[in-house]
Amino acid sequence: MKKLVSLLSLLTISGGAPLIESSCSCTNKNNEKKIKKDDENDINKLNWGNLGIEKINRVRRNAIINNKYQHVFKTNGSNKPTKQQIKEKVKELNPQVNINNINVTNITENSAVITITGYSSKKTINFTVDKSVPINNVITNTNLGEIDGSKLNNSLKEQINLRLLELNPQLDINKINVIDITTYTAKVNSNDTSIYTGEINITYSRPIKSIFKNFELGSIRVNDLNLPTEQQIKDKIKELNPDLENSINDFEVKDITSRNAKISFIRKDILSGEVVFNFISNINLNKIITNSNLGEFITENLSNPTEQQIKEKIKQLNPQLDITKIKVESISNYRARINSSDTNTYTGYIIVDYIVSVESLNW
Structure with a gap:
């Protein structure tokens, strides 16, 4: 009996340590798995690409220059991106994440806070906003109608600006250039690419009278006919209005008398109306x-x-x-x-x- 008790005592003493050690080992493994799982679900372990670049500013000649490597959100005039834009970018970088689990808060013009359901912690992302708008999204009315330069003190360019604003009230005319002006067309581009991008062609018509300097043609000598010909009248107009040398044949002459004729432009959408030119046709007496x-x-x-x-x-x-x-x-x-x-x-x-x-x- 004493031998049995002693044997049991030995077994108890010698076997106890391994039992305790085995229990600790299981606990440690569970903790390691939990830590590993927590690490895998840490939001900071996701791919943030250039959204994860901290906003770094450097000063040069008193001007702050943003880090050029940050992601740029196009906002079409808004000062900050939408929640949806940010969600879509996070999803693009992390295809395994359900976009509906992404939460975006505290959006500013250069940062936002991200939390994701099922992930620990939160992430502050940084970005740059490009709020420029394609100029053709702003100038939707490109046919300006008739512009009469003879009635206003403004230059033709200023009149085009005023008409653009009248027909496109959302346009900031201080941010555009009007270039390549012709008799009936011009080109508009941006002088501030942070506001507008691209360029657009515009058209307009002008009263035909606005392009002539002289309406009194003087004497037109007629040798063979009772009245001057259309070409003779055009030649006289060209002589007194040299700017029209290359386009005089785009005009038409009608209702010719010995004293005057009516002039109009073939393309009425370019030069509208008509004008009367006066002249004296000195006809050979033997022809009349x-x-x-x-x-x-x-x-x-x-x-x-x-x-x-x-x-x-x-x-x-x-x-x-x-x-x-x-x-x-x-x-x-x-x-x-x-x-x-x-x-x-x-x-x-x-x-x-x-x-x-x-x-x-x-x-």
Whole structure:
């Protein structure tokens, strides 16, 4: 009996230590697994890419320069990114994370705080905001309509700016340049790429009268026709408005008289309306007096017809003639010479024939 008790005592003493040691070993392994799991679920262990770069500023000549390696969020005019933009970027860097578990708080223009359901800790991310907007998203009305430079004191460029603002009220005209201005087009780009990017073409029309300097063409000499031709009028316009040398054939001339004609531009969306040009067409008399045989005159006792009789007879036979612009010379009893009394109207001379009726005799 004593031997049995002693044996049990030995077994108890010698076996106790290993039992305690085994229990401690299990506890340590569980703790290690828990620590490892906690490490794996630590939010800081995720991939943060350039969102994890701390905001580093350096000063050069009193100007703060942001770290160029930070992620840039495009915000289209807003001072800070949206929650969704930030969530999508975190998801892009960590595909294994459920985007619905991502929480974004404390968003500023350069940072935000991230927590993720199922992950410990929180993460402050840093970024840069690019709030510039493509200029064609702001200037949606590119046809400015008619701009009449002759009525305003502003330059054409200033008028374009004012019309752009009128049609696109959200535009900051202090942040744009208007360049490459032509008769009907211009180009708009940004002078501050942090606000607007890109460029856009705009169109407008101008009253046709706004591009001419001279509307009085003076004298146009006509050699072969009663009226000046369209080309003669265009040549005279070009002579007095040299800026139109390369575009004069884009105009059309209509309603030509001996005193004026109407001018319009073929493309009405470029130059609108019409303008009247005045001139004096000095027509050869032999082209307007086509009936030079005046027929019979009854005078006093076969005397020569008077100047007034001859003028009235010519007018009767040539109704388009302005008899106030002619004079009658070398009158005989069978012919006379008709000269111009105004060389701005008529040129040259013509001989007219007639007879004096015997009825003129005093019987």
